[in-house]
Amino acid sequence: MAASTGDSSTAAPDSTAAGTDSNTFQYSMILDHLIGDKKPIKDLNPAIMGALPAAQKSDEQKTIERAMESCAFKTVLACVGGVVLGGAFGVFTAGIDTNVGVDPKDPLRTPTAREVLRDMGQRGMSYAKNFAIVGAMFSCTECIIESHRGKSDWKNAVYSGCVTGGAIGFRAGLKAGLLGCGGFAAFSAAIEYYLR
Numbered sequence: 001m002a003a004s005t006g007d008s009s010t011a012a013p014d015s016t017a018a019g020t021d022s023n024t025f026q027y028s029m030i031l032d033h034l035i036g037d038k039k040p041i042k043d044l045n046p047a048i049m050g051a052l053p054a055a056q057k058s059d060e061q062k063t064i065e066r067a068m069e070s071c072a073f074k075t076v077l078a079c080v081g082g083v084v085l086g087g088a089f090g091v092f093t094a095g096i097d098t099n100v101g102v103d104p105k106d107p108l109r110t111p112t113a114r115e116v117l118r119d120m121g122q123r124g125m126s127y128a129k130n131f132a133i134v135g136a137m138f139s140c141t142e143c144i145i146e147s148h149r150g151k152s153d154w155k156n157a158v159y160s161g162c163v164t165g166g167a168i169g170f171r172a173g174l175k176a177g178l179l180g181c182g183g184f185a186a187f188s189a190a191i192e193y194y195l196r
Contacts, residue, residue: 071143078139079132086131090124137164138188154192161188 057065067073094100100119101111142160146152161184169180 075140078135082131082135083128087124087128090127094120094123157188157192161185
């Protein structure tokens with residue numbers, strides 16, 4: 001009785017060890033199949049992977065994309081944005097200015113609402129025109145420089161800022177043009193640093 005009990009107790013660890021070895025062997029075969037060289041290369045086609053396939057673009061869509069990526073479109077977009085932003089900024093600054101609508105010949109007279117609105121509109125139009133010109137110049141030169149260099153990085157904005165600032169400042173002389181170039185380039189570099 002004791003001998004049979006001893007045989008059964010010694011046989012149990014052998015069968016457990018054999019089962020563990022076979023499990024380890026099967027597990028390593030599965031890992032080798034999934035991770036090793038035997039894994040077949042899957043086709044990354046979205047239709048096979050379960051995702052929706054990408055639709056082919058039509059000629060009209062390609063034409064619209066090319067038009068929207070052109071320098072002319074970017075320049076017009078910057079010009080329109082400059083008009084909106086400059087107009088809003090001009091009206092805002094005129095709204096907080098206490099001298100809006102005041103007649104310089106008679107400064108003690110209280111201006112009418114029409115005079116205040118007229119001055120606010122004139123200032124808004126002036127700011128809108130200036131912002132539109134600067135935005136269009138900057139966007140156009142940046143697009144041309146980017147197309148010429150073939151790269152889209154922070155240097156394009158710096159070069160464009162220098163050209164734009166120099167062109168605006170050059171109307172007042174060479175020194176003002178150099179200062180405008182340096183100032184606009186530094187401002188463009190700072191904006192690019194914070195945006196990227």
